[in-house]
Amino acid sequence: MTFVTLNECPPGLFRTEDGTYGFKSEYSTTTVDAYCLESGEYFWGGATNAEERGALKVEPVDFLAQIKAAEAEAARHAANLDNEKAAHDRTRERLKDAEAAKRDAENQKRFFESRASSAEKRMEQAQGTAMELRGRLLELKANQMIRRGDLSDPRLPDAYDDGVPF
Structure with a gap:
């Protein structure tokens, strides 16, 4: 947000340029009712009169x-x-x-x-x-x-052929 004057600031929390937090009440009479958030005292912000106080730059905080x-x-x-x-x-x-x-x-x-x-x-x-x-x-x-079997006709059985070579 941007800084506005205390008079233009909507009701609720605000922060000053030096980092102090305050609260602006919606119930104001002839001048702005604002309070310090830490102490609950009436907020002046270094101003000496109501006009200076209303012209202080503050940033609304949501x-x-x-x-x-x-x-x-x-x-x-x-x-x-x-x-x-x-x-x-x-x-x-x-x-x-x-x-x-x-x-x-x-x-x-x-x-x-x-x-x-x-x-x-x-x-x-x-x-x-x-x-x-x-x-x-x-x-x-x-x-x-x-072998004995190699000497005879293979188609004929050989009674002496035991299949062991000699």
């Missing part, structure tokens, strides 16, 4: 409007805090989800590393077996080892 404005500001601030808290909670949930995904990925990595290690061991075993079989094949070719 505490109820200021309280409502402060409450509205507090509500806006509370809503902003609620929004920030909700955003913080969402971020915390995303972080938990990311940590869980990281743990899952690490578990999968360990699982696949274990499978790869097992596959490598089986591959080494298969290579060893293949080398052993190659060696036996070369030995068979070199020694010309033949």
